[in-house]
Amino acid sequence: MPADQAAGRRAKYLTMLLLVVGSGLALLAATQPWFTIRLTDTANHSSSVTVAGSVAAPALTALALAGLALTAALAIAGPVFRIVLALLGVLLGVSVLISAITAVSDAVRASASAITSATGVAGDASIRHLVHSVETEFWPWLAMVAGALIIVAAAAVVVFSRLWPGPSRKYQTRFAGEDGRPAEEVVAEAADGGATPSSDTLDGASEEPSTLDRDAAIDSWDELTRGDDPTR
Structure with missing residues (x-):
């Protein structure tokens, strides 16, 4: 394998690995607890609420799954569509960063739905009045990474x-020799030059006689089925 092709293959696999790792870490972070909110009610009774990443950053799970799907699409995309997918990947990464940074910058607002579910208290001012302290876990920082x-x-x-x-040659059909030209083209070129192509040059042309014999046998069998004599 030429050095440039080997370098291109390594670049492709490393890039896709980074996408998978980044999307996987974002998905993992979304399932983990991000904040521990300690509350104080009117009777000075303290309790705590654990807020998961899927609550603090609701879009994170969808963004992570979209990143995994984008990686799969990149594996089979052509050169032009590859650039479009890459730009979408940049947008996905920025969205993941914004989701995590927004949650960390205002943990109380990000945890409002969980606090309301635990206490029945709604409204930004009322919720902030209930919050005694906020403890931020490791996982939102991992989402930023x-x-x-x-x-x-x-x-x-x-x-x-x-x-x-590019695409592997195993998905292409009827190549002849090392230059990758179709067998029919090599046959026509050899006929114009007055030479007969050798068996080393062609890998598909030698199959033509057997194909014609098979077609003739099928036609003869059909004629016998209809009651006709194929030898006439």
């Missing part, structure tokens, strides 16, 4: 996608 990884990987697609290897 995940968003940064997605952005870096998507940007790498834009920069290095021209080096990515």
Whole structure:
């Protein structure tokens, strides 16, 4: 394998790995507790509410799943569509970052729905009055790292996608020899030059006689089925 093709293959696999890792970390972070809210009611009785990432940043799960789907699409995308997907990947990574940063910057607002479910108290001012302290866990910071990884990987697609290897030749049919030309083209060229192509040059042309014999046998069988004599 040429050095440039090997480098392109490594760049492709590394980029896709970064996308998978970033999306997976974002999905993991969304399932973990982000905040522990300690509340004080009017009777000075303290209690705590644990807020999961899926509550503090509701869009994070969908964004992470979209990142995994984008990775699968990149694996089979062509050069032009690859750039479009990469730009979408940058947007996904930025959205993950915004979701995590917004939640951390105002944990009480991000936890409002969980506090309301636990206490029955609604309204921003009333909820803030109930909050005694907020403890931030490790997971929102991991979500920020995940968003940064997605952005870096998507940007790498834009920069290095021209080096990515093209479709494998195993999905193409009837190639003849090392130059990749169809067998019919090599046969026609050999006929124009007055030469007969060798069996080493062709890998598909040698199958033509057997194909014609098979078709003739099928036609003869059909004639016998209809009661006709194929030897006439």
